[in-house]
Amino acid sequence: MSHTKFIVRKVAVLGAGVMGAQIAAHLVNAKVPTLLFDLPAKEGDKNAIALKAIDGLKKLKPSPLAAADLAQYIQPANYDDDLSLLKDCDLVIEAIAERMDWKGDLYRKVAPHLGAHTIFATNTSGLSINALAASCPEDVRARFCGVHFFNPPRYMHLVEIIPCLGSDATMLDNLERFLVTTLGKGVVRAKDTPNFVANRIGVFSMLATIANAEKFGIRFDVVDDLTGPRLGRPKSATFRTADVVGLDTFAHVVKTMQDTLPNDPWHALFKSPEWLQKLIAAGALGAKTKLGIYKKDGKKMFVLDPLKGEYVGAGEKGDDAVKDILKIADPAEKFRKLRASSHPQAQFLWACFRDVFHYIGFHLGDIAHCARDVDFAIRWGFGWSVGPFETWQAAGWQQVAQWIDEEVKAGKALASANLPAWVLESDRAGVHFAQGSYDAAGARLLGRSTLDVYQRQLAPAKLLGEATAPLGETVFENDGVRAFTTGDDILVVSFKTKAHTIGPDVLEGLNQAINIAEARFKGLVLWQTEEPFSAGADLQSMLPAFMMGDWDSIDGIVNRFQATSMRLRYSQIPTVAATQGYAFGGGCEFVMHCDRVVAALESYIGLVEVGVGLLPGGGGCKEFALRASQEARGDVLAALKDYFMAIATAKVATSALEAQEIGFLRKSDCVVFNAYELLYVAKQQALTLAEAGYRPPLKIKCFAVAGRSGAASIKGQLVNMLEGHFISEHDFTIASLIADVMTGGDLEAGTEVDEQWILDLERKAFMQLLKNSKTQDRIANMLTTGKPLRN
Known part of the structure; x- marks a missing residue:
């Protein structure tokens, strides 16, 4: 360890919007004390804006907080009164709205208050890091960089680190160590190009999908059925993802591409379609406004039909013949069949893949340090199970490259740019190899990062084409x-x-x-x-x-x-x-x-186990009965109740x-x-x-149980739940048996038993339920549909 240890004692997040507040939440998940700054409120408590954001974290699903009481460790702050607190922060992350001028103003305001070694990072999703660095005083630039979290920050594995020209190398390494181990992230170092790696390619993929859906006349709900889990991508697929991200946010990222990439051969594609602009103008921004490309009316789902400009009933699925092609295990055969099929849905899917492959092949040299960074960025930031380069390589690099080349020359692709020479090399087998992944700018293979923190990853994220021998x-x-x-x-x-x-x-x-x-x-x-x-x-x-x-x-x-x-x-x-x-x-x-x-x-x-009509039979009831007895201060039943509820409600x-x-x-x-x-x-x-x-x-010889009086007390509450129709008759039967087992059976309260006593009760009750026809129905239902049956 030659470097001085980098210790993060406190972090400040500037901006209490959706991303800022959730980044703060994940920092306190990791036991990092965090300040959350926003503008001073016009009236009342000056921290009102930050306080409201912290309160909002408790209501979000899935929760940004890993435990409900963590919100108290986020300290609200405002730019009028609290800038002096920044000097004690080891890292300050700016996460305000994506406007160059606003960010510049804020940097000039906070820079004088930063500590001498504070790392200053921006969570911009696509603005130029070097342009932003210019708003920082000279002495801060070496400690400035981009640190781009993905939404939602607790759950998305990706963080992109984007250095500016003057970023200090040791500072970047320290930041990466902190992100990887303390926050649990997958880090990709990106170049300072518009939208960096994941958004540049992920948003391109969405735009290509939208363009091809229009070209082949595929409904939005059918597109989502075909481009979700069937392709190893999230359930939200394409259009639902846009709703979740926010149509305004999506349009903003597209606008960034339009404004900053005038020479990109795909520039004509970088615009929001008319139907999208109309939705945004009407305030239909997706999930956050409960209306977007999709709308829910009671139980019914509707989806926008862009041609009619109105909503139609949603839920149409892809054609069976096309879905059968997607089930083919061999990627080479799957792509051959998709391309050869005359079905518009198959042609649409092939076109989407072709255009993404065309884009990443053309741009690899200027977007990323190597192909591995592209694949990890898309897997970790967009939730694809296989990256785009891996998909291409698995499908047979040369054959696919040849198809793309033919279709580009025939004017079928979304752009007429020729594939770079390296893509078409006659001996190229792909971009990922045991020795490393292809770096198009340097025409060489790059190995994985040698940073010490990765020595702790004995089984790092796998990548197609790397050595796949089983571990150990x-x-x-x-x-x-x-x-x-x-x-x-x-x-x-x-x-x-x-x-x-x-x-x-x-x-x-x-x-x-x-x-x-x-x-x-x-x-x-x-x-x-x-x-x-x-x-x-x-x-x-x-x-x-x-x-x-x-x-x-x-x-x-x-x-x-x-x-x-x-x-x-x-x-x-x-x-x-x-x-x-x-x-x-x-x-x-x-x-x-x-x-x-x-x-x-x-x-x-x-x-x-209750979900399949059983109770824990492998020692779970015994273990909770034992722990309750060990924790009880005289009252075993009081200590047992929460444990009982955890099992009875399958918590x-x-x-x-x-x-x-x-x-x-x-x-x-x-x-x-x-x-x-x-x-x-x-x-x-x-x-x-x-x-x-x-x-x-030492084997536990004896511990006290709550006995039949404890069981009776629990069953009294169950009767109320049954009569209030909160649980079914069979739920009552199961829960009563759990109560009997966990309280030690037909014994006086306080009787001492050993572990085997409860294990025997547990096993007997398990077998009793197994012979019950209602439990058998629950098991059959779970095995056939994967869903619990309420009977």
Whole structure:
């Protein structure tokens, strides 16, 4: 570590608009004390504007705050009274409206108040960083750069760092370290070109889609059906995304392209269509005004028909023949069929891909440092599962390049610019290789960043064309799990099942891995190669036994499940669960039984068995009964009630911090903001426990339960809910059984039991529900539709 440690003690955000307030929210999620500035209010409390924005954060869905009480750590401020506070900030982020003149005025106002080492950054989505730097005094320019967050900042992984000509290299590295580890972001360093990398290409893609939809006569709702998840893109697809972003914001970014890219061969495309201008003029700005390209009337959805200039019923889907082409797994065949089809929807899709490929091929040299930056920017900033260059390369670089070249020359593309020579090289296989990604300006391959913070990413974001060998060295593998080591004394276990569900193979494999770890390793980490952590028990694998009424074999599986949870707790080595995404049901139960959890902030944890008409049968009821007893100050029932409600209502924590509040995670568990650092941190935790002379906890001989009087008290409330029609008869049956199990069954209040006592009750109740026809209906419905049935 040659550099001085960069410590961020406090950050200020200038501008309490949508982005500013949400950036402030994510900073306090990460325990960074934050000031939120805005203009002084004309009357009353001078901080009224910032206060209103902070209050607004609590109402937004999905929540920008990872825990409800975090808003109090954002300190409201105004430019009249509080500029002196900026000297103590290590980073100041400007996030006011996208106007050069307003930003310049603000810079001149705040610059004298910045500390000598304060980093000053702008969250502009497309204005020139060098032009903005000119409004800063000379001595601030070395500490000035662009830091462009994507909306919503808590959930979008991308942040673009855009240096100005004088930006100090060490400052940029320090900022990147902070963004990657503290805020959990994926950083792309961009050039100072209009709209930078993600918006330049992402917005071009939307404009090309709009233009081709008009050319081929495709309705907006059909476009959204075809350009969403079917292409590995967000559900909001194209037009709904514009509504969500705000039609005015979208038009603004387009206007920036129109004004600042006069020589772009696609310049004619950079204008808002007439129908869009009309919507904006009428104040229909999308989701924020509840009216845009789409409108909702009661339960019915309507969509704009630009030709008629009026709304028509929405919900039309793409043609089956075209959807079948999109299902083809082999990209080369899929593109060949799309291009060869005479169906307008297929021609439309091919045209959209062709125009984006044409654009990124033509502009790679001037927009980005290499092709990897383009793909990550679009994946992390626009939510595509595969980047545009990766898509092209997977479909066969040369064939696609040849098609684009032919169609450009035939005047079929949106612009007549020829592809650059490098694209058409006769031996080119693509842009991503094991040695690096293509940099068109330097005609070379660039490797990944060597910044120290990336050494913590043992399994960084994958990119097509890079080496894809599985991580580490396999120690043991069966159909359910792979156990491997990355050259230290920790055994890492990953599940191989779909959604990482837990069936007999996983139970078998995990037990075998614990045996191996006890014999040869210092610790064991449960970590999945991608989200989710686990969707819970594999009900599908129980189906045959279920159909045949082979209850003994299912009882055996549940017994094995419980025993595996208990082994995670009492084995001779420390066990650490590393979670991200969903950890439901049995997955949550495994998490609750490990010695330590390292949870990515975006971990959604819950005991959700009630949704399929069951109760937690892998130790979840027991664990909450035990924790309630340990926390109770004399009154076990009082401590138990919230835990009971969490199970009975299938409550899911919407962040790792909320999971700590509900009790799925302990306060001592670690929360990590960058999911790519999970494995590194989890292994360090396991090693730390081992180095501290780990011994398994002593088996708990006895703990007090709330008994039948506790169960009666809970059931009294359930009766009220049933009579008020808040829950169904079957919900009442399930919840009553959960109450019986969690209070220890037919015993006096305060009776002491051991863990096995509750585990046995739990298993018996689980089997009882499994034999109930209403539960069987719920399970069947979940397996066929993926949705819970309320019966």
